[in-house]
Amino acid sequence: MSQPRSRIAIIGGGPGGYEAALVAAQLGADVTIIEESGLGGSCVLTDCVPSKTLIATASLMAAMEGTSDLGIRFDHEPGEPGEPGGFGRQPDQRGAAGGSLARADAPRIYSHARADAPQIYSRIRDLARAQSADVAKRLAAEGVRVISGRGRLARRGVVAVGDTEIQADTVLVAAGAHPRVLPTAVPDGERLLTCRQLYDLTELPSELVVVGSGVTGAEFACALQALGSQVTLVSSRQHVLPNEDADAAMVVEDVGQRRGMSVLGRSRAVSASRTADGVEVCLEDGRTVRGSHCLLTVGMVPSTEGIGLAESGVGLDARGFVAVDRVSRTSTPGIYAAGDCTGVWMLASVAAMQGRIAMWHALGEAVQPLRLRHVAATIFTEPEIATVGVSQQDVDTGVVGARVEKLPLATNARAKMDGFGDGFVKLFTRRNTGIVLGGVIVAPRASELILGVSLAVEQQLTVDEIAHTFAVYPSLSGSVTEAARRLMQPAEPL
């Protein structure tokens, strides 16, 4: 006789929820996702995907800023209309089919790059919707049932959505998180904004005050500066990105300031309010900062209220995050949790892994508990900061004994050709064995370059093994193998 299918109910359709659903469906379970806003979750609809889409445009704008050093000039002739966002394009260069070459006798008129905010925002919204639709299609193809509405734990083994009850052998809570709001700086969606409200504007903020210099604040500050906003970044700590590699944070701060960003260190914002034509942010020391708009990035809070968690005996920490172990179990048997609502590490990749691990565990598969030491992460600033494994702080505080090599990219031939000199590759290796324990890369597209280091950490490769690996010449990844070569130690004399 065949076994009855295991019934899984998942609250939340972000990466924590939908990736879990795909694994559970693959293992033959009967899976239901309950989602109140849209599949893909905040990750796809309001946070990760929209912000990275904005940053894609901003990075291109930033790259164009440095083109004169590379021998490219864009002459501006006042009075001649440039197309919105039509960087360096001659007005008559685009034929009806969109690609014809300019006539030889056509006047050479170029326009400066300028962000076309409505086009940027609408591209972001369209892309997010398309990504959400792709997730929906994939779930449907795997036979996952999706219920729209707000789910809550009704009683043991039952999730309720309005009057509908879903019986479940296992419940996964993947309810995510939302931006923290300060009572003295309440967003209005027009001038005082959370990171989720930015794309509803109709224009680019002319003077943007960003409150908070963590990952979200730093990413938006860099992106909007590149797009043409005059940005003031208000940081309560001495430097931006206070929880990241200090060398990397300094590069981002230096580059930002060189490009005209104003960074106010050791400046705690106590309130933000609207003025007649903009915003005013008051600092703890009595100073005020004015701008056209204010972006509030002061942390995220878990979306765990009012969904029956405490009533079901699920343990929450003091800030409301669901307490889980490394296989995503909560304190209540049969209830698992994944993603931002657990506060373990607010990354889409971690949410997805926690969700998958929960399903493998619940459905009796062999499972490797979550290993946070191996998480590769990127901060999408200008330049990007990518990290994996142990940190400089671990080394400096003696938590880990490691040798460190930091190689500036200024001497890398490819970096010179591409016209940038900011950034570095840093490797951490175990003292005696030379096993790679972690790394930091600060560079354009560091998010792509970190894979080599990530693979080394995962597979416990040594610096000798990396040093003997071919890198392309010229390439930025050549600096990874070069850093490894510098960490090679001569063999002990016999």
Ligand SMILES: Cc1cc2nc3c(=O)[nH]c(=O)nc-3n(C[C@H](O)[C@H](O)[C@H](O)COP(=O)(O)OP(=O)(O)OC[C@H]3O[C@@H](n4cnc5c(N)ncnc54)[C@H](O)[C@@H]3O)c2cc1C
């Ligand atoms: C601005 C920004 C940029 C980011 N960029 C990156 C990045 O570049 N890379 C990265 O890895 N991470 C990034 N993140 C983090 C990433 O977005 C989150 O880690 C990820 O979304 C977490 O996934 P999740 O499934 O836990 O939650 P979410 O994606 O938040 O999904 C949770 C879903 O649950 C639904 N829900 C909540 N309660 C209920 C309920 N009771 N009933 C039904 N549905 C419910 C919500 O509607 C939501 O759709 C970023 C975050 C922000 C804010």
